[in-house]
Amino acid sequence: MEAPQKTVIVGAGPVGSLAALYAAQRGHQVEVYELRPDLRNPGIVPLNFTKSINLAVSERGIHALRLAGHPTLLKSIMDATIPMRGRMIHGRSPTRALYEHSQDYDAKGRAIYAIDRSGLNSRLLDVLDSMPNVKLFFNHKLTGADFNACRAWFEARDQVASPNDRFREIEIGFDLMIGADGAHSAVRYHIMKFSRMDYQQEYIDTLWCEFQLGPRETASQDDPWAKFQISPNHLHIWPGKDFMFIAIPSEDGSFTCTLFLPSRQFAELENDPCTLPAFFNQHFPGVTDLIPSESLISSFQENPHLPLISLRCRPYHHGSSGIIIGDAAHAMVPFYGQGMNAGMEDVRILFSVLDKHVDVSENHLNDKGNAAVMLPISRAKALAEYSAVREPDAHAINELALQNYVEMRSSVLSKRYRLRKFLEEYMSTNLPSLGWHTKYSRVSFSNEPYADIVRQSDHQGRVLLWSFVGLLASPFAVTGLALACRHRRTLMSGLYSLLGMNAARSG
Ligand code: FAD
Numbered sequence: 001m002e003a004p005q006k007t008v009i010v011g012a013g014p015v016g017s018l019a020a021l022y023a024a025q026r027g028h029q030v031e032v033y034e035l036r037p038d039l040r041n042p043g044i045v046p047l048n049f050t051k052s053i054n055l056a057v058s059e060r061g062i063h064a065l066r067l068a069g070h071p072t073l074l075k076s077i078m079d080a081t082i083p084m085r086g087r088m089i090h091g092r093s094p095t096r097a098l099y100e101h102s103q104d105y106d107a108k109g110r111a112i113y114a115i116d117r118s119g120l121n122s123r124l125l126d127v128l129d130s131m132p133n134v135k136l137f138f139n140h141k142l143t144g145a146d147f148n149a150c151r152a153w154f155e156a157r158d159q160v161a162s163p164n165d166r167f168r169e170i171e172i173g174f175d176l177m178i179g180a181d182g183a184h185s186a187v188r189y190h191i192m193k194f195s196r197m198d199y200q201q202e203y204i205d206t207l208w209c210e211f212q213l214g215p216r217e218t219a220s221q222d223d224p225w226a227k228f229q230i231s232p233n234h235l236h237i238w239p240g241k242d243f244m245f246i247a248i249p250s251e252d253g254s255f256t257c258t259l260f261l262p263s264r265q266f267a268e269l270e271n272d273p274c275t276l277p278a279f280f281n282q283h284f285p286g287v288t289d290l291i292p293s294e295s296l297i298s299s300f301q302e303n304p305h306l307p308l309i310s311l312r313c314r315p316y317h318h319g320s321s322g323i324i325i326g327d328a329a330h331a332m333v334p335f336y337g338q339g340m341n342a343g344m345e346d347v348r349i350l351f352s353v354l355d356k357h358v359d360v361s362e363n364h365l366n367d368k369g370n371a372a373v374m375l376p377i378s379r380a381k382a383l384a385e386y387s388a389v390r391e392p393d394a395h396a397i398n399e400l401a402l403q404n405y406v407e408m409r410s411s412v413l414s415k416r417y418r419l420r421k422f423l424e425e426y427m428s429t430n431l432p433s434l435g436w437h438t439k440y441s442r443v444s445f446s447n448e449p450y451a452d453i454v455r456q457s458d459h460q461g462r463v464l465l466w467s468f469v470g471l472l473a474s475p476f477a478v479t480g481l482a483l484a485c486r487h488r489r490t491l492m493s494g495l496y497s498l499l500g501m502n503a504a505r506s507g
Contacts, residue, residue, distance in 0.1 A: 003029070004027050004028055004029045004133070005028045005029065005175045005176065006028070006029045006031070006173070006174050006175045006176075007020075007023040007028040007029070007030050007031075007174070007175065007176045007177075007178065008030075008031050008032075008033065008152065008172065008174040008176070008177045008178070009023070009030065009031070009032045009033070009177075009178045009180060010033050010142045010177065010178070010179050010180065010181045010186070010187050011033075011034060011035075011179065011180040011181035011182060011185075011187075011326075011328070012032050012033075012034035012121075012125065012136065012138070013121065013180060013181075013182060013326070013327075014117065014120055014121050014124065014326075014340050014343065014344065015180040015325055015326030015327070015340065015343035015344060015346065015347060016032065016034075016178070016180030016181070016326070017032070017121060017124035017125055017128060018064060018065070018068060018124060018344055018347045019178050019180055019325060019347045019350070020032045020128050020134060021068050021069075021070065021073075021124060021127060021128060021131075022068060022069075022347055022348075022350075022351045023178075023351075024128065024131045024133050024134045025068065025069040025070075026351070026354075026355075027133065028133065029133055030128075030131075030133055030134045030135070031134075031135045031137065031172070031174075032128065032134065032135070032136050032137065033137045033140040033142060033154055034136070034137065034138050034139075034140060035139070035140065035141045035142075035181070036138065036139070037138050037139055038125070038136075038138045039118055039121060039122060039125075040122045040125060040126075053116075053117045053118075053210070053256060054114050054115065054116055054117070054248040054249070054250055054255075054256040055114075055115055055117050055120075055248075055337070055340055056084065056112045056113065056114060056115075056235065056248065056337035057081065057112070057113050057115045057120070057340070057341060058112040058113070058337065058338075058341055058444040058445065059341075059444060059445050059446060059447060060338070060341040060342065060344065060345040060447055061340060061341040061344040061345070062074065062078070062113075063345070063348065063447050064344035064345055064347055064348040065077060065344065067348055070127055073123065073124075073127055076123055077115070077119075077120055077123055078113065080115065080116065080119055080251060081113035081114060081115045082113065082114040082232055082233070082249045082250075082251065083111035083112075083113055083114075083233055084105075084111055084112050084113065084114055084233055084234055084235045084248070084249070085104055085105060085106075085109065085110075085111040085233050085234070086102050086103050086104040086105050086233075086234055086235075087102070087103045087105070087234060087235050087236075087237050087408075088100050088101070088102050088103075088230070088231055088234035088235070088236045088237065089101045089102075089103060089237055089239060090236060090237065090238045090284070090285065090286055090287075091238070091239070091285060092285040098285055098286045100230075102231075102234060103418075103421075105440060105441065105444065105445075106438075106440075106441045106444075106445055107425035107426075107428050107429045107438075107441070108428075108429070108441075110441070110444075110445045111233070112235075112337065112444055114235075114248045114249050114250070116250065116251070117340075137154075137156070139156065139157040139158075140154045140155070140156050140157075140170075141154060141155045141157075141186075142154055142181065142186040142187060142190075143155050143169070143186070144190065145177060145186075145187065145190040145191075145322070147177070147190070147191060147194045147195075147318045147319065147321045147322045148194065148319075148321075150173055150174050150175065150177075150321050151171060151172070151173055151174075152171070152172050152173075152174060152177060153169055153170070153171050153172075154169070154170050154172070155167045155168075155169060156168050156169070156170050174321070175321070175379075176320070176321060176322070176323070176379065177321060177322045177323075178323055178324075178325060178350075179191070179322065179323065179324040179325070179328045180324075180325050180326045180327075180328060180343070181328050182326070182327045182328055182331070183309050183311060183327045183328070183331035185324055185327075185328030185329075187322065187324055187328060188313065188324050188328050188329070190322075191317075191318045191322045191324065194318045194319075194322070195315065195317070195318040195319075197313055197314065197315060198313060198314050199311070199312075199313040200311065200312050200313065201309055201310070201311040201312075202309070202310045202311070203307050203308065203309055203310075204308050204310065204333055204402070204405075205262050205263055205264075206243070206260050206261065206262055206263070206308055206333075206405070207260075207261060207262075207263050207266045207305045207306060207307055207308070208258050208259065208260050208261075208305070208306055208308060208334075209258070209259050209261075209266075209299070209300060209303050209304070209305050209306070210256060210257065210258055210299065210303050211257040211258070211259065211291060211295070211296060211299040211300075211303075212254055212255070212256065212257065212291070212295070212299065213229060213230075213247055213254060213255040213257050213290050213291050214229075214253075214254050214291075214295075215227040215228065215229070215252060215253025215254050216228065216229050216253065227252070227253030228249060228253050228255075229253075229255075229290050230247070230255070230290065232249040232253075233249075235247075235248055235337075236248075236255070237408060238283070238284035238285070238286075238287060239408065240283045240284065242262060243259070243260055243261040243262060243265065243283070244260050244408060245257060245258070245259050245260075245280075245283075245284045245287060246258050246260075246408075257291070259300075260308075260405075266305055269300065270305075273297050273300055273301055274297065276293070276296050276297050276300055277293035277296055277297070280296060308333045308334070309331050309333075310331065310332050310333050310398055310401070310402060311330065311331045311332075311398075312330060312394065312395050312398055313329065313330075314387065314391045315384070315387035315388075315391070316329050316383075316386065316387045316390065316391070317383035317384065317386065317387050319380050319383070320378075320379035320380035320383060323350065323383050323386065323387075325343060325346040325347060325350060326340075326342075326343030326344075326346060327339060327343060329346065329390075329394060330342065330394035330395075330397070330398055332397060332398045332401040332402075333401045333402055333405060334401070335401050335402075335404040335405040335407075335408055336397065336400050336401040336404045336443060337444070338397050338400075338401060338443065338444075339401075342393075342394065342397050342450075345447070346390065346394075349386065349389065349390060350386050350390075353382050353385050353386045353389065354379070354382045354386075356382070356385075357378055357379065357381055357382035357385075392449075392450075392451040393449045393450040393451050394450075395451075396449075396450035396451040396453070396454050397443070397450040399454075400439075400443065400450065400454065420461075420464065421438055423464060424436055424437065424438045424460060424464075425438060428441070436460060439453060439454075439457040442456070442457070
């Protein structure tokens with residue numbers, strides 16, 4: 001019997017681990033190589049993050065987990081999530097009173113889910129550990145790859161305690177290498193030597209830093225929600241026009257918070273961190289009531305101030321031997337909460353394309369006599385198809401993520417944004433046959449290709465604009481407008497209450 005396909009995954013982050021599971025389920029002989037130590041060991045901090053980072057997982061990530069072919073994986077992961085049904089916008093009214101205003105993500109009440117990135121990653125690694133055809137190699141750094149000869153080289157560290165530990169070089173062979181090694185991908189770098197890959201990267205002028213908002217200290221044990229200082233079912237945003245502060249809930253009652261700020265302002269605060277509480281009081285009202293000033297200052301001083309990269313490239317593959325997925329292929333700014341979701345969707349789509357190119361008659365029998373080993377008759381064809389299918393969608397979500405920064409930090413407060421959201425949600429609920437949905441709900445609650453969503457949303461925008469122009473041009477509208485001008489004040493307050501714009505609460 002022919003040996004099963006050897007699939008080497010580089011990077012054991014969420015995307016690489018899921019890709020390993022998909023390959024293992026298809027009977028491949030899977031080897032996963034990860035630069036860092038096993039994050040399941042106590043004290044191991046994932047690259048570029050602090051102790052823990054909470055992410056929003058939504059339909060695309062969930063769907064990819066659902067199709068991974070493991071009976072309990074999805075449930076065990078979702079059991080440790082917290083649903084977030086909307087944004088909670090925090091601010092100060094003209095009378096200086098604190099307010100919070102909830103904006104649901106979806107007219108049908110669907111939610112995105114806060115998840116601990118390390119928990120998700122650990123669960124995937126546990127599943128891989130239990131599979132006989134998967135080998136995990138931690139402390140292994142890819143240093144070279146020849147995609148024509150299908151050979152790769154790794155630096156293997158014997159010990160992990162200090163960066164000066166000795167390492168040895170190992171050489172391996174592979175049939176297919178899947179690069180899921182993040183934004184600074186070594187696999188991408190080596191594929192570029194073999195394929196005419198176009199590549200473009202951009203750092204936006206914003207840095208980010210993490211803070212912790214602790215649980216309520218005097219919470220009653222009987223009420224599971226009492227431990228949260230602010231609503232656990234929202235992604236909290238303090239919009240600041242050119243910057244913002246956000247908070248995502250964790251199961252223990254705390255929130256992982258992130259400050260996004262232009263680099264110049266970061267530098268000013270770095271010069272004098274004692275001004276941080278005053279800065280927060282001015283721009284993010286109420287935060288210093290939730291996070292003590294000392295904790296704000298120490299987090300700012302101790303946690304890294306990290307850049308945000310957005311990158312696009314094409315194609316994603318070389319011949320039949322190499323492919324990149326996840327952040328390695330399309331790292332994006334985090335403002336649509338889609339980076340990991342899109343990476344997991346890459347895995348689902350990649351394997352569905354590979355499956356399509358399998359010649360069923362060539363399937364091999366595994367140890368139990370089941371047809372489990374799938375050998376693509378033309379893997380090169382499948383990889384080329386994947387690159388062609390995925391490129392427009394990856395580019396579209398990259399662009400949407402950049403645009404959503406403006407939406408999160410300032411548009412959420414604008415009347416135009418809220419009017420469009422209201423109208424699209426109204427159409428979605430009351431005229432479902434028209435198939436109208438907001439862009440956000442299509443991105444977060446469906447598996448529609450991202451590029452189709454952009455086209456559909458642009459179309460909806462044009463229809464709304466022309467309907468509005470048509471309405472204004474009608475004779476009734478002219479009379480109505482004259483009346484509206486006379487009774488502007490009364491009408492405006494009616495319209496505001498219709499759109500929920502006075503939902504802000506003092507307190
Ligand atoms: P990574 O998580 O970067 O994993 C790559 C792995 O490869 C790492 O373990 C690394 O050690 C390893 N590696 C690197 N080089 C080598 C090498 N040479 N040899 C071997 N191994 C190597 N996404 C969402 O979906 N929702 C969110 O809410 C969200 N919020 C975010 C908030 C912030 C502040 C940031 C920065 C990102 C956020 N993201 C979010 C994006 C998300 O974190 C990434 O898209 C996701 O982690 C990408 O997963 P990955 O497995 O492709 O890459």
